[in-house]
Amino acid sequence: MIAATPEVAKERRKPQKINVRILRQDAPGKPQYWERHQVDYEPDMNVISVLQKVAAQSKTSDGSAVAPVSWDCGCLEEVCGSCTMVINGRVRQSCSALVDRLLEQAPEEIELRPMNKFPVVRDLMVDRSRLFRALQRVKAWVPVDGYYDMGAGPKISRDDQERDYPLSQCMSCGCCLDACPQFTKIELQRQPNESEDDLKKRRNEAYDEGFVGPHAISQAMLFNSNPVGKNMADERLEALMAPGGIQACGNAQNCVSVCPKQIPLTTSIARAGRAVTVYALKKIFDR
Amino acid sequence: MTSAQPSSSIGSFLHRNDFLVRRLHSLSGLVPVGAYMTVHLLVNASILNGAAAFQKNVNAIHDLGAILPVVEWTFIFLPIIFHAVVGIWIASSGKSNTAQYSFTGNRRYSMQRLTGYLAFIFIFVHVFHLHGWFHAQWWLSNVAEPLGMAQFRPYSAASTLAAAMTGFVWPIFYAAGIIACCYHLANGIWTAGITWGVWLTPAAQKRATVACTVFGVALTVVGLSALGGVKTTNIKEAEAVETAIYESRVQTGEIKPNEHKRAGDHHEPKLPVPEIGQVIEAAPISGNN
Numbered sequence A: 001m002i003a004a005t006p007e008v009a010k011e012r013r014k015p016q017k018i019n020v021r022i023l024r025q026d027a028p029g030k031p032q033y034w035e036r037h038q039v040d041y042e043p044d045m046n047v048i049s050v051l052q053k054v055a056a057q058s059k060t061s062d063g064s065a066v067a068p069v070s071w072d073c074g075c076l077e078e079v080c081g082s083c084t085m086v087i088n089g090r091v092r093q094s095c096s097a098l099v100d101r102l103l104e105q106a107p108e109e110i111e112l113r114p115m116n117k118f119p120v121v122r123d124l125m126v127d128r129s130r131l132f133r134a135l136q137r138v139k140a141w142v143p144v145d146g147y148y149d150m151g152a153g154p155k156i157s158r159d160d161q162e163r164d165y166p167l168s169q170c171m172s173c174g175c176c177l178d179a180c181p182q183f184t185k186i187e188l189q190r191q192p193n194e195s196e197d198d199l200k201k202r203r204n205e206a207y208d209e210g211f212v213g214p215h216a217i218s219q220a221m222l223f224n225s226n227p228v229g230k231n232m233a234d235e236r237l238e239a240l241m242a243p244g245g246i247q248a249c250g251n252a253q254n255c256v257s258v259c260p261k262q263i264p265l266t267t268s269i270a271r272a273g274r275a276v277t278v279y280a281l282k283k284i285f286d287r
Numbered sequence B: 001m002t003s004a005q006p007s008s009s010i011g012s013f014l015h016r017n018d019f020l021v022r023r024l025h026s027l028s029g030l031v032p033v034g035a036y037m038t039v040h041l042l043v044n045a046s047i048l049n050g051a052a053a054f055q056k057n058v059n060a061i062h063d064l065g066a067i068l069p070v071v072e073w074t075f076i077f078l079p080i081i082f083h084a085v086v087g088i089w090i091a092s093s094g095k096s097n098t099a100q101y102s103f104t105g106n107r108r109y110s111m112q113r114l115t116g117y118l119a120f121i122f123i124f125v126h127v128f129h130l131h132g133w134f135h136a137q138w139w140l141s142n143v144a145e146p147l148g149m150a151q152f153r154p155y156s157a158a159s160t161l162a163a164a165m166t167g168f169v170w171p172i173f174y175a176a177g178i179i180a181c182c183y184h185l186a187n188g189i190w191t192a193g194i195t196w197g198v199w200l201t202p203a204a205q206k207r208a209t210v211a212c213t214v215f216g217v218a219l220t221v222v223g224l225s226a227l228g229g230v231k232t233t234n235i236k237e238a239e240a241v242e243t244a245i246y247e248s249r250v251q252t253g254e255i256k257p258n259e260h261k262r263a264g265d266h267h268e269p270k271l272p273v274p275e276i277g278q279v280i281e282a283a284p285i286s287g288n289n
């Protein structure tokens, strides 16, 4: 009787090996190609520990030796966002993607792809600088211009705290951007004789024309609610109304569905929509 | 590689004035286009009350007389063309990914674009089919009518509609067009509520979804019943009613005689009327379906 508990039955079904399919790319602008790997199963693995085994073996499932696979990670506890990739078709953090859970959904194989909307640096590593550029565009910070002790800040009401705290949990991972149908990939190739600085300048100009993205809209709302951050509220709204601003959102609401921090992005988007409506009318009639 | 670089100069103009253009697009979808479409379907559904009731409503519109084309172009055609052109530009600026992410919101996003394209085709053909787009004589007799278009005659409203809707190809086309437009408007009201910041929280957006669904379903029922009303109209009886109304209005001096606005004027041979079956056979519109 005891031997037949579901736990034990599940334990018996644990595989010996895990199959992994990885979409690789040797360098920026190079073609992508699939590669299959097989690693030993261990209890309680996450995708990072699978990747560590894959890299240590550096051998495909049919035995040919390959270069170690590259990926990014940092905190290993879903707070830095750097390990984001597309796992079994869904964008998420690889550190918090547990292998046992993935195998329950699809026992045959784990599929790993780099994020769709950012330029690939190598294999599963992408360049998310556009995401940070967007935060600069909307001035997602509190302006403080010195080290003086300014005394205690203004009180923030309980309601405002409850509205704003969830927004402050954004870890700049880019899941929302990767899933957004209105956020399309911008990737520039270095031109012959172009310096790193020139390329960066050209890249930033291209990024500044593109959609800022839901994360930046949400951060703009967060800092526009902050008692000190408010001082730059109009500048943030101007940034949201500039080309590629909030108006580029098409209300697909994928962003809110994939955000690992469950940030109410579509509420932020609607709040920003309301704020720019009011601001635009003010600009017309308050002159 | 970059999708941010607008390719054409129109594209770059639209991009530089992104915010204004998108807000005008949203507004134009609601008023006048959405509001007009709602009224249009309601008026059409009055055909269910008979040819006389329908004729009265059509008369009320056509009593605008000489300024009707101005009203049509400023409040209906131009806003639709603006909304449609910008809509196609918007639709081409995104990249649907419903295969990867099959969330309801994402499906609605794709459907909004798909129904936009369908509405574009439908409205273009529908206006040509019944209205003709332009009422200049050379256009009507050299282009529209030889193609079997410009079928509607305002003083023979129900009968010309019924004659234009014989067979099953046109009615199916109209049913599909009505359903697409109603979905597009109902879902568009929901997205516009987010665009302008009317419903903010997920709970509010859910309630708005319910309200928009009710509106959309109701409008679809109205639109399809209008189509049903047209299909069940007896052409011969309708013509008799319309002739009586026409003659009495001419007699009281309310309108000037105008055979162009009545059935059969441009058509040779004239509509023979006796049997309904024959009307369908002999009607000169048969060339197009």
Ligand code: HEM
Binding pocket: A249, A250, A251, B025, B026, B027, B028, B029, B030, B033, B034, B035, B037, B083, B084, B085, B087, B088, B090, B091, B112, B113, B116, B117, B119, B120, B121, B123, B181, B184, B185, B187, B188, B189, B191, B192, B193, B195
């Ligand atoms: C019966 C005619 C039409 C009506 C009543 C209508 C109405 C609307 C409304 C109310 C919206 C919501 C605007 C917003 O989200 O802020 C909308 C959006 C849209 N319409 Fe139309 N529309 C019509 C025809 C068309 C046509 C012919 C196209 C051409 C493809 C089109 C393409 C679009 C697109 C792409 C959107 C989404 C805009 C966005 O999400 O930002 N529409 N429409």
Ligand code: SF4
Binding pocket: A176, A179, A180, A181, A182, A183, A213, A214, A248, A249, A250, A251, A252, A253, A254, A255, A256, A265, A266, A269
């Ligand atoms: S709601 Fe807007 S920002 Fe979010 S996924 Fe959809 S289009 Fe992108």
Ligand code: SF4
Binding pocket: A081, A169, A170, A171, A172, A173, A174, A175, A176, A177, A214, A215, A218, A258, A259, A260, A261, A262, A263, A265
């Ligand atoms: S809003 Fe959510 S999905 Fe987007 S970057 Fe922040 S944490 Fe990631």
Ligand code: FES
Binding pocket: A073, A074, A075, A076, A077, A078, A079, A080, A081, A082, A083, A084, A093, A094, A095, A096
């Ligand atoms: S390593 Fe930091 S979120 Fe995964």
